[in-house]
Amino acid sequence: MPLHRLVFFLGGFDPKTPRHYHRLYRAAARAHPPGPEGEQLSVGPRRTHDALSDVWDVHWRPAQGPALHTRHVVLRWDDIVLHHWGRGLRRVLGDWRLMYLRRGALRAMARIHAAAPACFWLGNLPLGLALGCLTAAGLLGTALARAQGLPLALGLLALPVGGLLWRLLERRLDTEWLLRLYAFTCAQGEGQLPDLEARLDALADTLLEQARAHPAHELLVVGHSTGAIQAAAVLARALQRGPDLTACAEHIGLLTLGHCTPLLAWQPRADAFRAELARLAETVDLTWWDFTAPADWAAFARVPPWTEASGPARRHATSPRFHQTMSEAAYAALKRDRQALHLHYLRAPERPGGYDPVTFTAGPLSLAERHRALRASDGAPGLSDAP
Structure with a gap:
């Protein structure tokens, strides 16, 4: 036919x-x-x-x-x-390294910010959520320590609570779906995905x-x-x-x-x-x-x-x-x-x-x-x- x-x-x-x-x-x-x-x-x-x-x-x-x-x-x-879809903390921190700590990725993100600001801010939302939860927990812990007359350094003990809040909110909001996409593409640009390159050829x-x-x-x-x-x-x-x-x-x-x-x-x-x-x-x-x-x-x-x-x-x-x-x-x-x-x-x-x-x-x-x-x-x- x-x-x-x-x-x-x-x-x-x-x-x-x-x-x-x-x-x-x-x-x-x-x-x-x-x-x-x-x-x-x-x-x-x-x-x-x-x-x-x-x-x-x-x-x-x-x-x-x-x-x-x-x-x-x-x-x-x-x-x-699926092989790169992990949602554990270790995977998230690895994606952060690809996205936020490499000079090449930062240069690309600067261009993205200029040309497509919404994509830039959406890509940075997972980082903002994490830093927001940890900062809020640290400030709250410090305020409680000051109110009780305790050393301010003890306020840092609240950071694990902020980390737990971060992971709970992330599971509810799923802000990291775009982080996974961006980090994967950054890895592709760095030539770190030989399995993908072989598949594209095939x-x-x-x-x-x-x-x-x-x-x-x-x-x-x-x-x-x-x-x-x-x-x-x-x-x-x-x-x-x-x-x-x-x-x-x-x-x-x-x-x-x-x-x-x-x-x-x-x-x-x-x-x-x-x-x-x-x-x-x-x-x-x-x-x-x-x-x-x-x-x-x-x-x-x-x-x-x-x-x-x-x-x-x-x-x-x-x-x-x-x-x-x-x-x-x-x-x-x-x-x-x-x-x-x-x-x-x-x-x-x-x-x-x-x-x-x-x-x-x-x-x-x-x-x-x-x-x-x-x-x-x-x-x-x-x-x-x-x-």
């Missing part, structure tokens, strides 16, 4: 398995706003293709015209995430193998959150290893959602990743679109995912404008839940006419065709819109 689209998806820094993403995709398809009468959309069962990928089929039958068949492939790195080979075996109208790579970093690296490596990749599909697309590529690209030692971004920007046949919401503090809405890279690739970065595709009450509730907002790129909109993950990954138009239509209509420009 000829394929309209071959999709490769990479999730973010989360130990969720392909089962989770298949469930999310099915839910998005069920909640997909209805189209013209007679249009049908169905998502097939998930099946394991090999150790590195799971697949399922999506069938889109428009009201008019031939049916569209999409093969959706989840490229796996969740096992590597995933590039998997992408090449499946693209050659399943020619399609569009080959589309999708990355969410930190997965946008890995998606860019995998596609760049696949293009380097297989110059014939651009002949495996009429259109080659990269779709990034809620990206945080500057977190790696701005690491002083991340020369290899910056070269990969440059390779993508220089690929004439590539269309790269990004949707990142300014309200999403865990992402870089005001910095394009290709950062400083330039070239002839067609590029467009804009907001998904979640507020236009949902009710006012639902959007207000979404903004109050930062984690839910960061995951909302994978969910169906309430109303049609805007960003919709199912339409982009299973619908009729490729990214290249959308880009051509956007340019022809002189639509509102995004953050960066290269011809």
Whole structure:
């Protein structure tokens, strides 16, 4: 059966398995706003293709015209995430060392503060919570010692209480989910993750193998959150290893959602990743679109995912404008839940006419065709819109 689209998806820094993403995709398809009468959309069962990928089929039958068949492939790195997911105190202190005590990380954080202040402060929230609890305990202990006429040094005995309060509040607030993500990416920039580098090479080979075996109208790579970093690296490596990749599909697309590529690209030692971004920007046949919401503090809405890279690739970065595709009450509730907002790129909109993950990954138009239509209509420009 000829394929309209071959999709490769990479999730973010989360130990969720392909089962989770298949469930999310099915839910998005069920909640997909209805189209013209007679249009049908169905998502097939998930099946394991090999150790590195799971697949399922999506069938889109428009009201008019031939049916569209999409093969959706989840490229796996969740096992590597799980290995680095520890939440014990030893892991937290190690993440602090990567984030707050290295010159390279501090230089990157200075750039992040200038370009995306919300990301900077959210990344420093775990440190603020810890220091706040310890400082409050120390001050309270000192005040009690003074009131009792005891040596002020005895007030320091309250610090363990502050440490306990810190861990209890952290378990309730879960401020360290972003710390784990940032520290992992800092380690990637320092070249400290050989298991990840080997996996990205293997995933590039998997992408090449499946693209050659399943020619399609569009080959589309999708990355969410930190997965946008890995998606860019995998596609760049696949293009380097297989110059014939651009002949495996009429259109080659990269779709990034809620990206945080500057977190790696701005690491002083991340020369290899910056070269990969440059390779993508220089690929004439590539269309790269990004949707990142300014309200999403865990992402870089005001910095394009290709950062400083330039070239002839067609590029467009804009907001998904979640507020236009949902009710006012639902959007207000979404903004109050930062984690839910960061995951909302994978969910169906309430109303049609805007960003919709199912339409982009299973619908009729490729990214290249959308880009051509956007340019022809002189639509509102995004953050960066290269011809």
